[in-house]
Amino acid sequence: MKENKKLSKESILLISIVIIIILIDQILKIWVQSLGEMSIVAGILNFKISQNYSAAYGIGSNSTIMYVLTNIVILGIIFKFITTQNEFVDKKLKVFLSFIIAGGISNVIDKIVRGYVTEFIDFGQVINLPVFNVADIFILIGWVAIAGIFASFTVKEWRNKK
Numbered sequence: 001m002k003e004n005k006k007l008s009k010e011s012i013l014l015i016s017i018v019i020i021i022i023l024i025d026q027i028l029k030i031w032v033q034s035l036g037e038m039s040i041v042a043g044i045l046n047f048k049i050s051q052n053y054s055a056a057y058g059i060g061s062n063s064t065i066m067y068v069l070t071n072i073v074i075l076g077i078i079f080k081f082i083t084t085q086n087e088f089v090d091k092k093l094k095v096f097l098s099f100i101i102a103g104g105i106s107n108v109i110d111k112i113v114r115g116y117v118t119e120f121i122d123f124g125q126v127i128n129l130p131v132f133n134v135a136d137i138f139i140l141i142g143w144v145a146i147a148g149i150f151a152s153f154t155v156k157e158w159r160n161k162k
Contacts, residue, residue, distance in 0.1 A: 014082075014098045020102075032120045037049060045121070049119075049120050051118065052119050075108075096142040096146050100139050103135035103136060103142070104135070119132050121137075
């Protein structure tokens with residue numbers, strides 16, 4: 001007998017988050033490439049188009065196949081974690097994991113379609129950061145928030161044992 005499985009409201013929310021982040025990132029990359037380089041806030045924030053052929057912060061090989069495979073494995077592990085540990089993972093953690101999945105998928109799309117990841121957000125001399133994109137921002141927010149959640153949980157557990 002077939003079981004009728006409908007997507008839960010939470011699943012629809014998480015899928016929507018992923019799709020929206022991917023669309024925002026891809027649309028902005030196309031838009032910025034069509035405009036070219038520009039100063040958004042003079043001396044502070046610039047759109048400077050950069051083609052990243054390697055992995056995060058220029059680390060790793062320039063191999064598209066290795067980049068895509070590595071990211072698919074990492075994204076698969078995160079997805080498997082969300083789906084198999086559903087009853088143990090709260091909504092907040094799932095949202096931040098969805099940020100990471102969305103950013104990862106968007107950058108993988110770049111690597112497959114263009115052969116490189118389009119980076120365009122540049123703080124120039126103000127902050128010594130590499131040029132990055134919206135997908136990178138969501139990946140970073142996701143990992144930092146998850147680290148904060150785990151740290152908070154650990155502190156609570158530690159205090160409860162005292």
